[in-house]
Amino acid sequence: MKRIAVDRRAVRWHEGTGIARYRAGLADALTRLPLAVEPIGDGGDAAARAGWRDVPRMLHGRSAATCAEPGWLVPDLYRLAQRRFTATGALTTLTLPDPPAIVHWSHPMPLQVAGAANLYTVHDLIPLTHPDLTGIAPRRHRRLLERLAGVAAQFVTVSESVRADLRARLSLTEDQVSCCFQAVDPGPLGILPAGLIAGGYLLAVGRVESRKNIEALLDAHRRAATGLPLVIAGPEGHWRSASERGRTHARMDGPDVIRLGWQDNATVAALIAGARALLMPSLAEGFGLPVVEAMALGVPALASATGAAAEIAGDGALLVDPHDHSALADAIRRISSDVPLRTRLIAQGHERAAQFTAESFAARLAALYERFW
Incomplete structure (x- = not known):
């Protein structure tokens, strides 16, 4: 069976707004495809006091003790990779013993898997187009996107508007960016908070x-x-x-x-x-x-x-x-x-x-x- 890896957050985060909802939709979409899906990334906070230089030695494969599914986990991987990128401007490269053909990162992470096609979802370019409307540092964000452009097999966007902005700002070709939109499922309805009446607000x-x-x-x-x-x-x-x-x-x-x-x-x-x-x-x-x-x-x-x-x-x-x-x-x-x-x-x-x-x-x-x- 064809194999694909997704960042572990995509298979465990189901509550929240924005990117969290995208991850839930991505996880659901992958269950509808004839693929072997393998989580990759954060195995928890065991390395909370470690430094980014420790990432290579912490890599381990297919640990049933920390993950019920086949996959590769590095404790506290995301935080460590972000720290490394902030300190050095470099991406963290993971070398796996048997990498999947595709790794789909659910948002721009300073990570790549050697020997795989790395796909990165870009949800918006607000740090670049409207820097006053976000707390994300625009210069760092642009630098990250530029680094990822050098290794990405594909950027994936959630709208054609973001696709056009990304192509224009990074001088990317049409073939380098795909718009797949995202899944929208409001899910089961809960109970209205006390005092609210349907149709009355x-x-x-x-x-x-x-x-x-x-x-x-x-x-x-x-x-x-x-x-x-x-x-x-x-x-x-x-x-x-x-x-x-x-x-x-x-x-x-x-x-x-x-x-x-x-x-x-x-x-x-x-x-x-x-x-x-x-x-x-x-x-x-x-x-x-x-x-x-x-x-x-x-x-x-x-x-x-x-x-x-x-x-x-x-x-x-x-x-x-x-x-x-x-x-x-x-x-x-x-x-x-x-x-x-x-x-x-x-x-x-x-x-x-x-x-x-x-x-x-x-x-x-x-x-x-x-x-x-």
Whole structure:
């Protein structure tokens, strides 16, 4: 049977947002393909006090004591590789006794496996395109991508927008970058948090940070005066400044806003399914997972009219300029109460979401992998 390795996080992380959800979708897609899947990488924190120079001697193969499946583990590998890259600018190369044909890293890691086709998923280029909207150091991130470009058999992106940006910024050829999108499965619905009634609130979900345009959303929501509270659910993220964070949090302190922290996947799915509409006028995205989840669950969604969010939403969401507060307020009013608009968005959203099923993601991956056997 053909063999492929994935970083171990791809087979054990199933809760969370962003990359964690991609990893879960990747793990599921691989079970749908006739492949022997072997985890590679982090075996835990046994080497927490070790240095990156110890990586080669810690490599061991197929240890049933630490992994129920065939694979290769290095304790604390990811942290050590990151430390080495920060210190030296060099990638960590793993030499395995019997390497698989393909290693699919679920995001840009400073790692490669000798003798295998190394594929790296790039979720966004926000550190390069909007460095003020992320806590990731742009110079280091660009240096990492440039190093990986020298060894990667392929970069894999989650949208055509990211694919185009990556090609342009690293001067890559068309054949060096593939867009496979990602699988979207809202999963089983949990229980709505106490006090919320299905259809009785608007929802913003994801990290609460500058990139999500929360301040503009709060302003537009109050201008819209829909009578529906705005639920903001998600962990704290990166803010451009302490003053922006303080100002935004002060605006969230009111009877028309309900602030929820991190929620598990089932509760997030329930929140989306129960919302009158999902609102996501973010300033930068690599994909825009909540919008597709809303479309899959039959909930009208509002998204930014630019970048990857607009590409992924297509005609399945109401698109608006995230910088135009008046237009955003009008869009919130319409998506809350315009029945013909809501009906159209629900129907078109279902159709659009069908392009991001687990089956379609697995088929795109299979076509990509076929190039490297």
